[in-house]
Amino acid sequence: MGILETVKSPQDVRRLDAGELPRLAAEIRDLLVSSVAKTGGHLGPNLGVVELTIALHRVFESPRDPILFDTGHQAYVHKMLTGRAGDFGTLRQEGGLSGYPSQAESEHDVIENSHASTALSYADGLAKAITLRGETGRTVVAVIGDGALTGGMAWEALNNIAGRKDLPLIIVVNDNGRSYSPTIGGLASHLSSLRMTQKYEDALEFVKENLAKVPVVGAPFYDALHGVKKGIKDILAPQVMFEDLGLKYVGPIDGHDQEAVEAALRKARAFGGPVIVHVLTHKGHGYSPAENHDEDCFHGPGPFDPITGEERPKPHSWTNVFSEEIVRLGAQRRDIVAITAAMLYPVGLAEFAEAYPDRIYDVGIAEQHALTSAAGLALGGLRPVVALYATFLNRAFDQLLMDVALHRLPVVVTLDRSGVTGDDGASHNGMWDLSILQVIPGLSIAAPRDARRLRELLGEAVAIDDGPSVVRYPKGAVAGDIEAVGKLGTMDVLRSGEPDVLLVAAGSMAEICLDAAALLDAQGISATVVDPRWVKPLDEALIPAAAEHKLVVVVEDNGRVGGVGDAVARMLRDADVDVPVRTYGIPQRFLDHAKRPKILAEIGLTGQDLAREITETVARRSPALEDDPAGQV
Numbered sequence: 024m025g026i027l028e029t030v031k032s033p034q035d036v037r038r039l040d041a042g043e044l045p046r047l048a049a050e051i052r053d054l055l056v057s058s059v060a061k062t063g064g065h066l067g068p069n070l071g072v073v074e075l076t077i078a079l080h081r082v083f084e085s086p087r088d089p090i091l092f093d094t095g096h097q098a099y100v101h102k103m104l105t106g107r108a109g110d111f112g113t114l115r116q117e118g119g120l121s122g123y124p125s126q127a128e129s130e131h132d133v134i135e136n137s138h139a140s141t142a143l144s145y146a147d148g149l150a151k152a153i154t155l156r157g158e159t160g161r162t163v164v165a166v167i168g169d170g171a172l173t174g175g176m177a178w179e180a181l182n183n184i185a186g187r188k189d190l191p192l193i194i195v196v197n198d199n200g201r202s203y204s205p206t207i208g209g210l211a212s213h214l215s216s217l218r219m220t221q222k223y224e225d226a227l228e229f230v231k232e233n234l235a236k237v238p239v240v241g242a243p244f245y246d247a248l249h250g251v252k253k254g255i256k257d258i259l260a261p262q263v264m265f266e267d268l269g270l271k272y273v274g275p276i277d278g279h280d281q282e283a284v285e286a287a288l289r290k291a292r293a294f295g296g297p298v299i300v301h302v303l304t305h306k307g308h309g310y311s312p313a314e315n316h317d318e319d320c321f322h323g324p325g326p327f328d329p330i331t332g333e334e335r336p337k338p339h340s341w342t343n344v345f346s347e348e349i350v351r352l353g354a355q356r357r358d359i360v361a362i363t364a365a366m367l368y369p370v371g372l373a374e375f376a377e378a379y380p381d382r383i384y385d386v387g388i389a390e391q392h393a394l395t396s397a398a399g400l401a402l403g404g405l406r407p408v409v410a411l412y413a414t415f416l417n418r419a420f421d422q423l424l425m426d427v428a429l430h431r432l433p434v435v436v437t438l439d440r441s442g443v444t445g446d447d448g449a450s451h452n453g454m455w456d457l458s459i460l461q462v463i464p465g466l467s468i469a470a471p472r473d474a475r476r477l478r479e480l481l482g483e484a485v486a487i488d489d490g491p492s493v494v495r496y497p498k499g500a501v502a503g504d505i506e507a508v509g510k511l512g513t514m515d516v517l518r519s520g521e522p523d524v525l526l527v528a529a530g531s532m533a534e535i536c537l538d539a540a541a542l543l544d545a546q547g548i549s550a551t552v553v554d555p556r557w558v559k560p561l562d563e564a565l566i567p568a569a570a571e572h573k574l575v576v577v578v579e580d581n582g583r584v585g586g587v588g589d590a591v592a593r594m595l596r597d598a599d600v601d602v603p604v605r606t607y608g609i610p611q612r613f614l615d616h617a618k619r620p621k622i623l624a625e626i627g628l629t630g631q632d633l634a635r636e637i638t639e640t641v642a643r644r645s646p647a648l649e650d651d652p653a654g655q656v
């Protein structure tokens with residue numbers, strides 16, 4: 024029997040002899056590779072934290088000592104060591120293990136939000152609560168990556184923590200030098216200074232040797248370090264940086280040296296106040312296809328061949344279409360510049376960066392900065408395109424509202440992964456943008472239904488000179504082109520029918536609306552399907568069209584509250600058009616993880632479900648149909 028099979032709780036990890044730990048680490052890596060090869064998931068980040076996570080559960084006593092993982096994508100090892108190794112075959116599958124910490128799964132899982140740079144704020148609050156409640160002996164541990172440290176919230180938290188000597192809080196900086204791509208910015212250069220000089224090994228060895236001998240943290244250690252090894256002062260720039268903030272610092276520690284990591288964590292715990300333990304790791308450590316994967320060290324691969332590391336081929340995606348079109352537009356307009364928030368490849372800007380290396384900006388995981396920096400770029404006469412995942416725009420709402428829209432600046436925001444994303448669980452679904460963006464004056468929103476419309480609408484967006492615009496599209500394979508059969512104002516008519524039901528299809532929902540219309544036909548209910556293309560502002564041609572119909576149905580891959588459907592209802596109400604409006608979309612709740620198609624089916628966003636719903640609604644509102652058995656579905 025392997026060692027990992029005997030680990031049912033952190034107590035079992037603490038009971039192991041130090042000599043057994045290398046084998047435990049090897050078994051964990053084997054399970055990570057074999058399991059994620061089947062399900063897909065965050066392989067690279069988790070391979071990099073095996074020794075660190077083992078050490079965390081040997082030094083601290085979760086859940087009494089809560090261990091928080093920033094972003095949470097690197098918590099697979101934590102899950103294995105807290106009794107869930109046997110369930111790893113269900114990772115990211117419906118009803119199976121979440122790819123992030125999950126309170127429902129374990130008392131050892133504390134925070135579930137996968138939006139980066141939040142762990143230090145949670146930890147600050149938790150540590151204050153423990154202190155105020157007099158719960159002595161407990162320590163809060165926050166694990167944050169170097170990428171997440173480029174997010175502003177992390178520095179807001181550090182600013183608060185630095186002022187408190189009494190907080191029982193340990194911050195473990197898991198520094199692998201990368202987000203997806205190499206981490207950017209001044210902070211990263213501080214942190215990476217360790218790696219750049221040939222004396223980096225000396226620094227690791229020196230700290231390891233001296234960790235046992237001198238007061239580990241605070242001025243004495245700092246003086247000892249600098250007094251004895253003047254020559255490596257520049258190597259320890261991170262310490263200077265954190266110490267200048269008034270934070271105690273332990274490190275740098277080789278994050279794959281089990282003994283060194285454990286010793287550093289024990290020393291930091293003994294200190295009692297807030298301490299930063301700076302751990303140097305390698306993303307993908309121990310699995311060469313990940314270590315050598317130059318794009319992102321297998322940050323989040325789909326299923327792959329565990330022997331070769333070769334991923335299954337991916338279909339042409341919405342992201343691919345955006346990537347091609349932004350390069351084409353960049354050739355036409357030299358004022359177009361692009362911004363990514365540490366996701367150059369995932370949002371499809373790698374090709375733009377290669378074509379126009381001086382017109383791409385990677386701001387780190389800093390969406391708020393991205394939007395206001397884009398405002399600056401626009402004020403400077405350029406045409407910025409900020410490419411994000413839809414869910415992460417939430418973080419930059421005020422910047423889009425007050426720094427961009429208030430000044431009517433021509434900033435384009437593209438939102439990939441809009442709508443149901445699925446695999447990454449509740450905090451990754453792009454289900455809020457069509458709602459929260461409704462309130463921004465002067466902002467235009469486009470929702471393309473297929474590749475051709477994405478290219479067209481992106482071109483229209485960059486041509487808008489008097490205000491910001493958003494172009495949003497979903498995860499995964501792009502739909503085949505759906506040609507219009509007519510126009511209704513600026514809207515595309517995709518199917519003409521008798522004035523029974525007017526189906527307004529927002530973006531990628533066009534396909535299922537056409538399916539529903541065909542099924543309704545068979546029920547003797549005629550539906551006209553229109554695609555607004557621009558869902559904000561809505562085309563007023565919708566008003567007379569709606570007035571002719573018995574029912575207006577709006578379908579959107581967004582939360583049902585406050586989105587396009589509510590905007591249509593409000594427009595018709597304001598125009599005194601008394602026609603019922605029904606909105607179909609994502610229920611306003613946090614969705615559990617599963618594949619996108621599965622979730623869409625579960626929440627009724629299929630042609631079949633829409634047809635049934637509409638038939639029932641029409642029947643309720645048109646008694647005549649009740650006598651006609653054909654009217655029932």
Ligand SMILES: Cc1ncc(C[n+]2csc(CCOP(=O)(O)OP(=O)(O)O)c2C)c(N)n1
Nearest residue numbers: 068137138139168169170171201202203365
């Ligand atoms: C606010 C926000 N923006 C973007 C992301 C997407 N994202 C997930 S993990 C990641 C990189 C994290 O880098 P780091 O913190 O260094 O962790 P590592 O993967 O290196 O372990 C990013 C950008 C996110 N989760 N949250």
Ligand SMILES: CC(=O)[C@@H](O)[C@H](O)COP(=O)(O)O
Nearest residue numbers: 096137323369440444447498
């Ligand atoms: C953790 C995180 O936010 C991302 O890595 C996320 O997993 C992206 O997923 P996709 O790129 O597969 O949509």
Ligand SMILES: [Mg+2]
Nearest residue numbers: 168169170201
């Ligand atoms: Mg990192």
